[in-house]
Amino acid sequence: MTDFLQLLISGIATGSIYAMAALGFTLLWQASGTINFAQGEFVMLPAFAMLIGLSVGLPLSFAFLVAVAVSVLVLGAGFKKLVVDPMRGSGVVAIVVATLGLSIGLKSFVKAGYSAEPHPFPSVFSEEVFKLAGVTISYSDVGALICAGLMVLGLQLFLNKTITGRGMQAVAQNTFAAEALGINVKRMIFYTFAINAILVAVTALLITPTYLAKFDMGDNIGLKAFFAAIIGGFNNSRGALLGGVLVGVLENLAGAYITPSYKDGVALVLFLAVILVKPDGLLGTPQERKV
Amino acid sequence: MSLSKSHIAFLAAGLIALLVLPTMLKTYGLYLLTLWLVYIIAALGLNLTVGYAGLKSLCHAGFMGIGAYTVAILMKAGVSFWFAMPGAIVLCFLFGLLIGFPALRVQLHYLGFATLGFNLLLMLFFRNEEWLTGGTFGIQNIKRPELFGLSFSGNLAFYYLVVFLMVVSAAALAYLLRSPWGRAFAALRDNPIRAESTGVNITAYTLMSFAIGAAYAGLAGALFAPLVNFIEPAPFGLANSLLFLLMVVVGGSGRFYGPVLGSAIALLLPEYLRFAKDWYLAVFGFAVVVMMIWLPGGLLSIKERLQLSKAKRAAQTSDSKAEAL
Numbered sequence: 001m002t003d004f005l006q007l008l009i010s011g012i013a014t015g016s017i018y019a020m021a022a023l024g025f026t027l028l029w030q031a032s033g034t035i036n037f038a039q040g041e042f043v044m045l046p047a048f049a050m051l052i053g054l055s056v057g058l059p060l061s062f063a064f065l066v067a068v069a070v071s072v073l074v075l076g077a078g079f080k081k082l083v084v085d086p087m088r089g090s091g092v093v094a095i096v097v098a099t100l101g102l103s104i105g106l107k108s109f110v111k112a113g114y115s116a117e118p119h120p121f122p123s124v125f126s127e128e129v130f131k132l133a134g135v136t137i138s139y140s141d142v143g144a145l146i147c148a149g150l151m152v153l154g155l156q157l158f159l160n161k162t163i164t165g166r167g168m169q170a171v172a173q174n175t176f177a178a179e180a181l182g183i184n185v186k187r188m189i190f191y192t193f194a195i196n197a198i199l200v201a202v203t204a205l206l207i208t209p210t211y212l213a214k215f216d217m218g219d220n221i222g223l224k225a226f227f228a229a230i231i232g233g234f235n236n237s238r239g240a241l242l243g244g245v246l247v248g249v250l251e252n253l254a255g256a257y258i259t260p261s262y263k264d265g266v267a268l269v270l271f272l273a274v275i276l277v278k279p280d281g282l283l284g285t286p287q288e289r290k291v
Numbered sequence: 292m293s294l295s296k297s298h299i300a301f302l303a304a305g306l307i308a309l310l311v312l313p314t315m316l317k318t319y320g321l322y323l324l325t326l327w328l329v330y331i332i333a334a335l336g337l338n339l340t341v342g343y344a345g346l347k348s349l350c351h352a353g354f355m356g357i358g359a360y361t362v363a364i365l366m367k368a369g370v371s372f373w374f375a376m377p378g379a380i381v382l383c384f385l386f387g388l389l390i391g392f393p394a395l396r397v398q399l400h401y402l403g404f405a406t407l408g409f410n411l412l413l414m415l416f417f418r419n420e421e422w423l424t425g426g427t428f429g430i431q432n433i434k435r436p437e438l439f440g441l442s443f444s445g446n447l448a449f450y451y452l453v454v455f456l457m458v459v460s461a462a463a464l465a466y467l468l469r470s471p472w473g474r475a476f477a478a479l480r481d482n483p484i485r486a487e488s489t490g491v492n493i494t495a496y497t498l499m500s501f502a503i504g505a506a507y508a509g510l511a512g513a514l515f516a517p518l519v520n521f522i523e524p525a526p527f528g529l530a531n532s533l534l535f536l537l538m539v540v541v542g543g544s545g546r547f548y549g550p551v552l553g554s555a556i557a558l559l560l561p562e563y564l565r566f567a568k569d570w571y572l573a574v575f576g577f578a579v580v581v582m583m584i585w586l587p588g589g590l591l592s593i594k595e596r597l598q599l600s601k602a603k604r605a606a607q608t609s610d611s612k613a614e615a616l
Contacts, residue, residue, distance in 0.1 A: 035400060086584045096347060096403065097540050098583035100533055105576025112569030219529060223411060226404045261419040268408030272393045275401060 005135045007252045013141035014210075015248020016148035020203045021225035022232070022240040023152060024196035029234065030172035031192040034084050035096050038103040039200070040222020046071045046204040047213045048110055051119055060122055068201045076197035080190060103218070111215040118217075123209035144206045151202055152241050155195065159237065168192060220264065227267040231274045233284025242283060246270065309454050313447060322518075325450045327558050328457045329514050334538050334550030335464050336507020341536065342544030343468065344500035345480030347403040350390075350410035351535040354383045354505045356417060356527025358512025363430040363522055364423060372436030376513040383509030387502030395497050402501065410529050417524035429523030433516045453514055460510060465547065467503075476500050480545070537579055543589025552590060 021043055028034045036042070046067040053063030083102065087095050125143035129136050159165035170178040171188040179185050203221070211217045228247050232239025247267045255263035280286050309328075313321050333355055340348045358379040365375035394405035417424045424430065435444040436452075443449045467473050475496050478486040487493050516522050534557050542553025564571040582589075586596055 035403075037403075083580060083584070087587075090583070090587045092400065093345070093347065094583045094587040096400075097536070098580045100349075101537065101576045101579025101583065103576070104530070104533060104537075105573050105580065108569050108572035108576060112573055116569075219411075223404075223407060227408065230401065230404060262412070262415055265408070265412040265415055268405070268412055271408065272405065275396070276393045279396065 002134050002136075003256070004253075006137070007256050008249060009135070009137055009145075010141050011249035011252035012245050013145045013148075013248070014207075014252065015228075015245035016145050016152070016241070017203055017207045017244070018221070018224045018228045018248055019241045019244025020148050020151055020199045020206075021221055022228035022244050023155065023237060024199035024203075025225050026229045026234060026237060026240050027172075027192050028196050029229075031168060032080075032084060032189050033092065033095075035092060035099070036196075037096060037099040037222070038106060038218075039225050040218025040220070041103050041106040042071075042075050042196070042200040042218070043204045043207070043221050044110065044213075044215065044218040045075065045106060046201040047121065047208040047217065048114060050204065050208075051121065051213050054122070060124065064201070064205055067204070068198055071197040071201040072194050074197075075200060076194040077190070079197075080193040084193075103222075107215050107218070114215070116215060118212035118214040121208040121213050124205060140209065147202065147206055151199065155199075156237065164188075164191065224267055227271045230281055231267075231271055233281025235285060236281070236283040239281050239283040243281070246282075306458070310451075313450050318446060321446050321450060323559065323562060325446075325453050325518055326515075327554060328450075328453045329511050329518060330535075330538070330554040330558055331551055332457050332460050332514070333508045333511035334535060334542075334554045335461055336504040336511075337535050338504075338539045338544060338547075338550045339464060339468075339476070339507070340501050340504030341539050342546065342549060343473070343476045343480060344497055346395075346497060346501055347400070347536070348406050348501060348504060349403055349529070349532050349536060350406040350413065351504070351508050352527045352529070352531035353406075353410035353413040354386065354508035355512035355515060355531075356413055356524070357383050357386060358509035359516040359522050359527070360417065360424055360430070360512075361509075362513040363433045363516045366433060366517075367430065372434075372513075372517065373438065376510070379513040380506045380509040383512075384502045384506040387505030388498060391498045391501040395494055395501070406532075407529065410527075410532050414524055414528055417527065424524075427523060429521060430516075431521045433520050433522065435517040435520075449518065453518070456510065456514065460507060464507075468547070472496075472499075477545075537575075541579065541582065541589055543591030546589065546591045549589055549591055556590075 021039060024042075025036060025039045028036050049067040049070050050060070050063040053066050054060065058066065083098060084095070087098060123140050124147075125140040127138070127140060129138045131137070157165075159169055167178070167183045168188045168191055170181070170183055171185050172192075175185055178188070207221060208217070211221070224244075224247055228243035229240050230243070231246060232241065232243025247270060250270060251263050251266040254266045274282060278284070313324060316324060333351060337348060337351045340346050361379035361382055362372065362375045365378060366372060370378075390405055390409050391402060394401040418426055420426070421428075435442075435449050437443060441448075443452045468476070475486065475491045478489070478491055479493060479496055479500075483493055512527075515526075538553035538557045539550055540553070541556055542549030542551065560575075561571055586592060588596065
C-alpha cells in the first residue's frame with residue numbers, strides 16, 4: 001500500500017509537469033489554430049538557456065529569469081511573428097509540417113552547436129526525502145506539484161476572472177465576434193504565445209533535473225503533452241491538468257506493476273482508449289464541425 | 292487520362308538511366324542508389340496517405356521497421372523471402388488499420404498524434420523484445436533472396452530486383468490513383484464534407500489510404516533488410532519518420548513525382564554534406580519552415596508559385612491603372 005501511495009504521489013508530480021506543457025499547447029491551438037509539434041523542443045530550449053546561464057556563473061534563480069525572458073522573446077514573440085503570422089491562411093497541414101521542421105531544426109541546432117551529451121541539471125528543491133505515515137516523499141516531488149498546481153490554478157483564475165483573460169477566451173471561442181466587441185485580437189493572440197513561452201520555461205525548470213538536459217529530451221515531453229491535452233479534452237483548460245495527471249500516474253503504476261520497459265507507451269494506449277469512448281476528451285464538450 | 296508523349300519519353304529516359312547508371316557506379320554508389328529506390332517505394336506510399344488523402348502519418352519509418360523485422364525474423368526461421376515479403380506487407384496493412392481506426396473516427400489531426408505514439412511504442416518493442424528482435428544488437432546476416440536458382444545476392448542483381456519492384460509498385464499506385472478510388476482520395480483531401488455528401492464513406496477511404504501507405508512502407512522495409520544485411524532499431528525511429536514526411540512535403544505532396552525528388556534530397560544531400568551532419572539537419576529543419584511559409588506546395592510547385600505571383604503582380608498593376616483612370 002505504501003508503495004502504491006508513493007507511486008501515486010510521484011506520478012501526480014510528474015503528471016502536473018506534463019500538464020503545464022499540455023496547457024500551453026492547448027492554449028495555442030485554441031487561440032490561433034496552431035498545432036505546435038515543436039512543443040517538446042520549446043521545453044528543451046529554456047533548459048539549455050538555463051544551463052548556459054549556470055555555466056557563466058549565474059545562480060539558478062537568475063538563470064531561470066533570463067530563460068523566461070529569452071523564451072518569451074524567441075518562443076513567444078519570435079515564433080508568432082516569424083513562423084505563425086506569415087502562414088495565416090495556408091492551412092493546418094502547412095503549419096504542422098513547419099513546426100515539425102522547426103522541431104528537427106532546433107534539436108539538431110542544439111546537438112551540433114552545444115552538445116549531444118546529456119547534462120545534469122540542478123534541482124530547485126532539496127533532493128532529500130521525508131516520511132509521512134510510512135510513505136517516503138521527496139521534497140522535489142512536492143515542490144514540483146505545488147509549483148505546477150499554482151501555475152495551472154493561477155492561469156485558470158487569470159483566464160476566468162480578469163478582463164484580459166476573458167478577452168483571450170473570447171478570441172479562442174469566436175475570433176470574429178471578439179473583434180466586433182472591440183477586443184484587440186492580435187494582442188490577445190500574442191498573450192497566448194507569451195503564456196505558452198512562460199509555461200514551457202517553468203516546465204523545463206521542473207522536469208530537467210529528472211530528464212537531464214539533452215537535445216532530444218523534448219521528444220518524450222512533447223508527446224506526453226499532446227496526449228495529456230487530448231485525453232483531458234482540447235477545449236477545456238482544466239482538461240490538460242486532468243490528462244497530465246492521469247498520464248503521469250498511470251505510467252508510474254504501469255511501470256511498477258506491469259513492466260518498466262513499456263512505461264512510455266502508456267500515454268498512447270490511454271489516448272487511443274479515451275478517443276474511442278469519448279472523442280472530445282474526458283472534460284471536453286463536443287464541437288460542431290465547420291464546413 | 293492517357294500519358295502525353297513527353298511524359299512517356301521522360302519515363303523511358305528515367306528507366307534507361309536506372310538500368311544503365313549502376314554499371315558505372317562503385318559499390319557504395321550502387322548501395323546508395325538502391326537505398327534511394329527503397330526510400331522511393333516508402334515515400335510513394337506516404338505520398339498517397341499525406342499528399343492524396345491529406346492525412347498526417349508520423350510513423351512511416353516505424354512501418355518500414357515492421358516490414359524489415361518481419362522479413363528478417365521469418366527468413367531466420369527458414370521461411371523463403373518470397374513468402375516473408377508479402378507477409379510483411381500484409382502485417383503493415385493490418386497495423387495501419389489498427390492504429391488508424393480509433394484516430395480517424397475523431398479527427399484527421401489525431402492520426403498525427405496516434406502515429407507519433409505508435410512509432411515510439413514500436414521502438415520500445417524493437418529494443419526490449421530481445422528474444423525476437425535481438426534488442427539493440429539487432430539481427431545480422433540477413434540473406435538476399437533467390438528465385439528458381441536465380442540468385443539476387445550480388446549487389447547489381449539485387450539492385451535490378453529493387454528497380455523491378457519499385458516500378459511495379461509505382462505503376463500500381465498510378466493505376467490506383469486513376470481509378471474511382473483515387474478520385475475519392477483526392478475528393479477527401481479537398482473537401483471531406485462535400486465528399487461525404489456525394490456518397491464517399493470518409494472513414495473507410497481515409498483508413499484505406501493510410502493502411503495502403505503503411506503497406507508500401509512494409510515493402511520498403513522488406514527490401515531494406517536484405518539490402519543492408521543487418522537491422523537494428525535506430526533507422527526506424529521517429530526522426531526518420533519525420534524525414535519521410537518531409538521528403539514527401541519537400542518534393543511536393545500530392546504530386547506523383549514529388550517523393551522521387553524529395554527522397555533524393557533527404558538521402559543523397561546528407562551523403563555529400565556528411566562532414567556537416569548535424570548542422571545539415573539543423574539547416575534542413577529551418578529550410579522546411581521557410582519553405583512552408585513561401586512554398587507550401589513543395590519544390591515541384593515552384594512553377595505555379597512563380598506564375599501565381601506574376602499574375603498577382605499583373606493584377607495589382609492593372610488595379611492601380613484602373614484607379615489612376
